[in-house]
Amino acid sequence: MTKKPDNPERSARRRRWIVGLVLLAAFLSLALLNLSSWLFLRHMGRYFQRDLAAHLTSVASLSSRLLEAEYYPTPESLQDDVQRSLVRAALLRLQVENDLQAVYLIDRDYRVVLASRPELLEGELLGYLVEDSSAIRQAWQGVPAASTLHVIAGNRFLSAFAPVGLAPSGPAFVLAVEANAAFFDILRVFRRGLVVGSAVSLALLLLFGATLTWSIRALLRAEESLRRRERLAAMGQMAATVAHEIRNPLGIIKGTADVLKQRYGRGQADELFDYIPEEVERLNRLITDFLLLSREPDLKLETVDLGALVERVVKLAEHESAGPVECAVEENLPPVACDPAAVERVLLNLLRNAREACGAEGKVSVAVELESGGRERAVCVAVRDTGPGFPGGEEGKRVFEPFFTTKPTGTGLGLAVAETLVRAHGGRVEARNLPGGGAEVRFCLPV
Structure with missing residues (x-):
């Protein structure tokens, strides 16, 4: 049983479907890879933030106990300049030993009482502490807590708070410790690399798609050109045979018409004598056109x-x-x-x-x-x-x-x-x- 030849249009459509599916699969794979990378970065950011918050909470809790054990600061004791100097030195030591950005005491009005850094002025109201009011309230209730992530002047940091000292109404102060979220700088580098990688991979995908599409189109054009040549070659062989077989009787018909015109048409204006040669000439032109299509013109x-x-x-x-x-x-x-x-x-x-x-x-x-x-x-x-x-x-x-x-x-x-x-x-x-x-x-x- 002979196999039915494939339809050229169906074959072209099949190739286009294949190209489309390949490009779609590549695009989906790229999108899935980029999405998973972004999700991984997001997960790592949250993980590092939680880990840093837990670490800072532990540092704040331990530091508050050390301050209580050594100096037991209260509003009354800090009226003494010597005691204030000792507590300030202790805050600075805690900052250095724990690689912190700042360590300071705040009162119930969110104002700085003492700080390890001279930039934090005593009595200064820190605006971002209001955003941490929930964590600070927990600290006033005796439970150490961490803040959300802060971004100030491009600097990312976390804070943790713990109660310090005792007063009739509760803790005397809240100890605040701040640490720079340096891990976000690392994530930012990875994020920038991911953006560049995504852009490059998308550009390569588009280039691959354009190249593949162009190649398929070139292949289809080449196939169409080959089919056309084969068709013209077959037509040429047939045309040469048909032209020879038709032109011979046409020549005889034209010659016979000329003889009839000479024999019976002398002195007579009869369009029938001109009609036959004109139609013969039209058929000759048709055969010539057919031959031109079937072979390369000379x-x-x-x-x-x-x-x-x-x-x-x-x-x-x-x-x-x-x-x-x-x-x-x-x-x-x-x-x-x-x-x-x-x-x-x-x-x-x-x-x-x-x-x-x-x-x-x-x-x-x-x-x-x-x-x-x-x-x-x-x-x-x-x-x-x-x-x-x-x-x-x-x-x-x-x-x-x-x-x-x-x-x-x-x-x-x-x-x-x-x-x-x-x-x-x-x-x-x-x-x-x-x-x-x-x-x-x-x-x-x-x-």
Whole structure:
């Protein structure tokens, strides 16, 4: 049992799905990796903060006991200057021994009583202590507690509070210890590296996606080009055989028509005698177009004044179609290397299509001009008509495909042949609908 050949469109869709799934999987993997990294950093930040808070709470509790054991500070005892100096020295010693940022005593009004650092003035009200009022209230109730994380001038620190001394209404003071949350600097470095890594990985993913997409598109174009060559090769073999088999009887028909005209048509104006040779010539043109599509054109390049060539072909087309064609040629055009016969064939095809599209009452015009874009220069020929224009949607993209036509009696070879001949010259051909109605086909040949 023979295997059914795979549909090219289905194969292309399958490849696009595969590319999409690969990119989606890569994106999801990258997103999952980055999300897990961010969650890990967040978890580590919370873990370090809890650990530092617990450590500071222990330090505050132990330090308050040491102060009580050595100096037992009370509001009355601190009225003595010697006692104040001893307690201040003890606070400084606690700061140094425990690698703290500051150690100080506060009263119930959140004001500094004594501090290890001279920057903390006695009687000063520290604003951020109000934010720690919950932890401080616990300390006044005899329970050591830690504050939330503070950020002041870019400096992150934690505080812990413990009761000190006894008074009739409870503890005499609250001991506050502060430590710099240096671990956040380490986390900040990791966070910055994660941001840079995420940006780089996303850029690499986008580059990978663009490269993969471009590669797939290039592969699809190459496959389409290969299929087209194979199709044209098969058509070429068939066309050569068919052309030989058809042209022989066509030659006989034309010769017979000429003999009949000479024998029976002398002195008689009968269009039947001209009808047969005209139809034979039309069939010969059709066969020639078919052969052009099935093999690479054999061009005979010459240096040509394209403007003069276009004017000559326009006059020929006016005589053939019995309709006027406006022609505008830019002055001082550079010469173009082309095959005059091939360009004539292209232009005649376009003019025939334009006249058929707009009818005898419509308007057909031709413009020849120099196009300069960067390093490339080209002479362009634009054929315009006032007909209904090209179809929209997917059909509009197929106007250069062989055998595609919207006319009931069309062959669909005119634009396909024109594109084949223009591309053989290294040029390009474009088709579009005009804003005010009608259509334009424009081909450009490099200078």
